[in-house]
Amino acid sequence: MIDKRYQSAADAVADVPDGASVMIGGFGEAGSPIELIHALIDQGARDLTVISNNTGSGEVGLAALLKAGRVSKVVCSFPRTANSTVFPDLYRSGRIELELVPQGTLAERIRAGGAGIPAFFTPAAVGTPLAEGKESREFDGKEYLMERGLRADFALIKGRRADPYGNVVYSKTARNFGPIMAMAARVAVVQVNEIVEAGMLDPEVVVTPGIFVSRVVGVASPMHESELVAAGATYP
Amino acid sequence: MIDKRYQSAADAVADVPDGASVMIGGFGEAGSPIELIHALIDQGARDLTVISNNTGSGEVGLAALLKAGRVSKVVCSFPRTANSTVFPDLYRSGRIELELVPQGTLAERIRAGGAGIPAFFTPAAVGTPLAEGKESREFDGKEYLMERGLRADFALIKGRRADPYGNVVYSKTARNFGPIMAMAARVAVVQVNEIVEAGMLDPEVVVTPGIFVSRVVGVASPMHESELVAAGATYP
């Protein structure tokens, strides 16, 4: 039998060590695995490198992880959001490092990392400040930058449904970075609203095949960041 | 309204010019768009470059296109099959050019072409004869080859169902090269067993979003290569 189910979010992130690199899914609140992030806060790992498209809002979820001082560096395309004060404060006071990456380059670097591609060329950011220090090269008369594949020790991802083999389907635009982060992480942890039996997910519609997933946790009614922020919630 | 439906396979390939590059889906017979290939034979375009994983079997479908003398070059990973004599004969007599590409490199080159990636690095084929003439480079102590993205003028693809927007779902392992060839071709032509109304395909399960598809043709009961070959069929 193959059974990747974990009893709780706490169990599923128990072995994240200090200094780990952690990809965290989500685009804004859609797909943000709040329960896994909160479990990571409880767990206490620090000096983390977080790879995520945003830096969270309010003082819950990803912003709470930052606020708790657990993150030394973020790799990110848009670390500025309405209701976001945690990252700006940390950044301005020099307490966090930022590697700013164009969103499509970030996605492709993650996909490349997961696909065993160590480097690729992209036209994005040519001629901009984000090209500084990067190798550039011409193909067919057009200039491109070389970008490196990106991998991580862990990925925290929110899906909709999974089976014990780790097959995952997502919900609408909450899919975003989940499938590629699952590919690029040594240990991909996925929280889903519902865990179903093997065979209940049509093989034609599985988005993330189980081979990319190490751990599955059921979170029947996940929290939504915007509601928490509107309610003034903080974590812990 | 957006309506990418074409009345017939003949209509859908009517404008393929001599000298065109044509990606043809399929892995063996699974996903081989026989009706579109036969329409292309009828249409008469020659001096084609065909990009396809195999070279067909018997004297139907892809093998028939080769046999008709329409193809000057194939880009291919495995041009040798049981019941395959057409390509071997052409190749041995010097009447067709072969660019042999490892299967995963072929897939990734096509995906890169469709994704606007002009080049990438892969570990496949390092130290082998297929590395000859290719740029190699070390990343993190391991050697890789640089491979170029691959695009084509047309792609002929077999799906299971599509809607007028060009959204496509496939059948089992007939999916294979279809989704990436749709991305990499200027004009992707997809034959499907069934065309359904917009809205009948769940947005969560669409495999090829309509943006990658130019033309959709209904072929309710597509032929299977193995049955044709077993029956000794030839085309035309």
Place this chain on the structure above:
Amino acid sequence: MTTGEEQIGWSRDEMARRLALDIPNGSYVNLGIGIPELVAKFVPAGRTLIYHTENGLLGMGPSPAPGEGDPELINAGKRQVTAIAGASYFHHADSFAMIRGGHIDLCVLGAMQVAQNGDLANWSTGEPGAIPAVGGAMDLVAGVKSVYVITQHCTKTGEPKLVDRCTYPLTGRGVINRVYTDLAVVDVTRDGFRVVELAPGVEFEYVRERTGAPLLRSAPLATGQCHEHACGCDAKRRPV
């Protein structure tokens, strides 16, 4: 601000309406956050555009009815949206494959500066202490077939946004095809900015004074309301 200048030229809605006229039926379009989003409201009857939002949806529909939104169905501006019949969801790498691979026909963006060589600056003032955030703008301008800017012709303090050379950090180099402002429609050509249309009541000289780079005029140079046809059609346009 309620200066006299605001009375002149197109309103934001009119700018969006003017731009919408130029998008052919069946186009795949990515609309940036802000004024660009208005364009969707003004697509002429009989045309269907398919909206792409880079966070993983093709076939984005309008905002949901109150109370019917889903926090997991949002656009790139992180606002709740809907999906049309015929939509599809996909992950971020596939979404930017659409962008980078040249599959999106048109992207409409806001701008801080556009240079006469097509350079765009729209993501950072470069000020120390600012939180740098780029999102998908650099990928969009590098990959989408046509990139239009929609923006006020000048900043709130009256500085030209169409400039000789961008002083802000670039988003992309030579990427802008056309600019729609409150005063004019301006093509970015090999020879620099060329006015292809003036807003009603706006004179060429008026625009030139408010442009930070040489401004060419098109012949025929059109003005006014005559846009029942799609982009490229000169019917009923009067030369200035």
Place this chain on the structure above:
Amino acid sequence: MTTGEEQIGWSRDEMARRLALDIPNGSYVNLGIGIPELVAKFVPAGRTLIYHTENGLLGMGPSPAPGEGDPELINAGKRQVTAIAGASYFHHADSFAMIRGGHIDLCVLGAMQVAQNGDLANWSTGEPGAIPAVGGAMDLVAGVKSVYVITQHCTKTGEPKLVDRCTYPLTGRGVINRVYTDLAVVDVTRDGFRVVELAPGVEFEYVRERTGAPLLRSAPLATGQCHEHACGCDAKRRPV
């Protein structure tokens, strides 16, 4: 051929059974065409392996019952197969992302030659006039975590397949971890070939004479039937 030598050592089924013992529960496995396919028949009870076939299926099941096959559900050898509960289909780029990205635990391949440095030749004799065809072998050996070869120890004409240096065109450089032959299980180590187990009744010298490169012996060197445990377990193995 019915020479005396064929009586010695493991049959093809026994080679496959021996290899199957070494695959841990839960492994993701890609089996090449031919002898490697036999491995699936001999997985010990209580272990579940997930089979990947590079043409786009994870969770490949056994052959279909007669008359129940689907020409669109095939394996990399283009034979009809089935899909288990918990399977998934995907396109070729995703399939080789699994391979190249190091997600597949084990690949089992046939071989024409394996060199003592782990080089593999299994796709071409390099003869003029042969139709070159490589398929996915180069991607598999470059990407999969462990690559095992299963093969007769010698060719039909008695030439060693384990060699000092491959004379046929390479499939990959330094990629093979272990070889299962009819005579022995041989690890490819930094020091070259090392026998870790002999088939019943086969002596080390016998294997050495049929190997085209120096052959080290492991201590403890095991032989025989004692494999109720998984790989790495030395229980009940007797040193030679």
